Amino acid sequence: MTRLAFGVATASYQVEGATTADGRGPSIWDTFSAVSGAIADGRDGSTACGSYDRLDDDLALIAGLGVDVYRFSIAWPRVQPDGSGRVESRGLDYYDRLVDGLRERGVRPLPTLYHWDLPQPLEDAGGWPVRDTAERFADYAAVVAERLGDRVETWATLNEPWCSAFLGYAAGVHAPGRREPAAAYAAAHHLLLGHALAAGRVRDAGGDTEVGIVLNLMPVWPESAGATAGAQAVDAIQNRLWLDPLLDGRYPDDLLAMAPGLTADSLVRDGDLALVAGSTDWLGVNYYTPIRVATAATGPNDDSDASGLSPDGYPGAPPLRLVPREPRTAMGWEIEPRGLEELLVGLSHRAPGLPLMVTENGAAFDDDDDDDDSRREDGSVDDQDRVDYLREHIAAVQRARAAGADVQAYLAWTLLDNFEWAEGYRKKFGLVEVEPETLRRVPKASYDWFAKTVHAGGLIP
Secondary structure, three states: OOOOEEEEEOOHHHHOOOOOHHHOOOEHHHHHHOOOOOOOOOOOOOOOOOOOOOHHHHHHHHHHHOOOEEEEEOOHHHHOOOOOOOOOHHHHHHHHHHHHHHHHOOOEEEEEEEOOOOEHHHHHOOOOOOHHHHHHHHHHHHHHHHHHOOOOOEEEEEEOHHHHHHHHHOOOOOOOOOOOHHHHHHHHHHHHHHHHHHHHHHHHOOOOOEEEEEEOOOOEEEOOHHHHHHHHHHHHHHHHHHHHHHHHOOOOHHHHHHOHHHHOOOOOOOOHHHHHOOOOOEEEEEOOOOEEEEEOOOOOOOOHHHHOOOHHHOOOOOOEEEOOOOOEOOOOOEOOHHHHHHHHHHHHHHOOOOOEEEEEOOOOOOOOOOOHHHEOOOOOEOOHHHHHHHHHHHHHHHHHHHOOOOEEEEEEEOOEOOOOHHHOOOOOOOOEEEOOOOOOEEEOHHHHHHHHHHHOOOOOO
C-alpha cells in the first residue's frame, strides 16, 4: 500500500473574497447572503480571507505545513461570469498562479471544479433542477481542464452534492434557499449527470488524468429498533443516492419509493445512469460526524436540531429525529472517529479497487479570543481540542488502512478560519486564525501539530 499523503483543503467562496474583481460574476451565494436572516452573522463572502489578493501568504502557509496535497476549488463565476459562453481570462490567470505556486513548492494541486458557487444566471434559468445546468457544467469543466490540465493530474468534479441538492433545494438553509423537495431530487440527478459529463470532458483534455467526486458520506446508526426504517431512509438519501449510481448504475429501490420522480423518463433519460456508472477514478470522502436517528416520538434527548443536519434535508423519509451524542463540536456535531473507520472499511468492501481519499476532516471549536487559557505566550490560539480531534481521526484512518482500506490521502479541513456558509464567520475550523480587521494569518497550535505529524510521516506526536 502506498504511503498516506497529507494535505489541507479550502473552497473558493469561503476564502477568496474579491467577489467583483477581474470580471467575476455573481454566484448563488452572493445572492443568498444578501437575504436578511440567511446568514447567522449577517455577513457574506465578499471579503472572506482575502486569499485572492494574498496568494503568496497562503502558499507560504501551505509550504510551511510540508503537505503533499492542497485541495482548493475553482469559482465557476470567476471563469464564466454568466455560467456559459464568455470566458474571463483574468479569473483563469489567478488559478494559473495558484497551480504554479503549488508545484514550485512541491505540493500537488487538487482542484475541485464545483464547491457550491453556481453562477447566478444559471440559477435564474432554473439551477441544478434543470438538465441544461449539467451540460453547462461540462462545458465549464472543459475550459478549466484545457487551461490547467498540463499541470494538474488529479481533479474532483463536485463537492458534497447532497448539500447542493438537499440543503439548497429542499431545506432551504443553503443557497439558493429553495424549499422544493421534487426539485431537490431533480438537482441530485443532474449533479450526478454533470459529474459524469464533466469527468469525460476533463479526460478528453488529455494527459494522465484521474477524475473523482467528493461526497459527504456518513454512517447512519438507529438509536432503537423502531428507528431502523428512518435510518435506512436517511442512508438512502445521504449515501446510497450517490454511491449506487456511481458504482452500479442504478438508484436504490427504497430511494425510488421516497422519490418517485426519479423514475420519470423526462428526468432520468436512457443512458444517463450508464454514463454515471464507473465515472469516478477515485472517491473523496468528507467526514465530520455520524448520524444517529431516533423516531419522531422518542429519543435519548430533545436536542434533535443540534446536529446541524436538518431532517428537512431528507424529503420523503418517515418522521425522524437526529440525536447526536456528546462530545460535540461547536457545530453541534458528534465527535466519533469510529464512524470514519467504519465508513472507510465499508467502502473498501463495497467498491474494492476504488482508491479513497479523506478529502475533508476537521472540527469547529470556540477559539475564544477573550479567554487567556486559549492563547499561547505569543498570542496565538492554543486549540488543543482541535489537535485531539485531528489526532483521533488520523488514527482512525490508519486503522482503516491496516484493515485493508485503500485510503491514499488525508486532508484536514481547513487551512484558514473562513466564511462558514450559513454560519457566517462564527464557526472556526482553521489551522490558522485570520484576524478580522487586518486579515493577518496567525497559525494555531493545531497548525504546528499538523506540520509535525506530516513531517513524521503520520506518526502522531
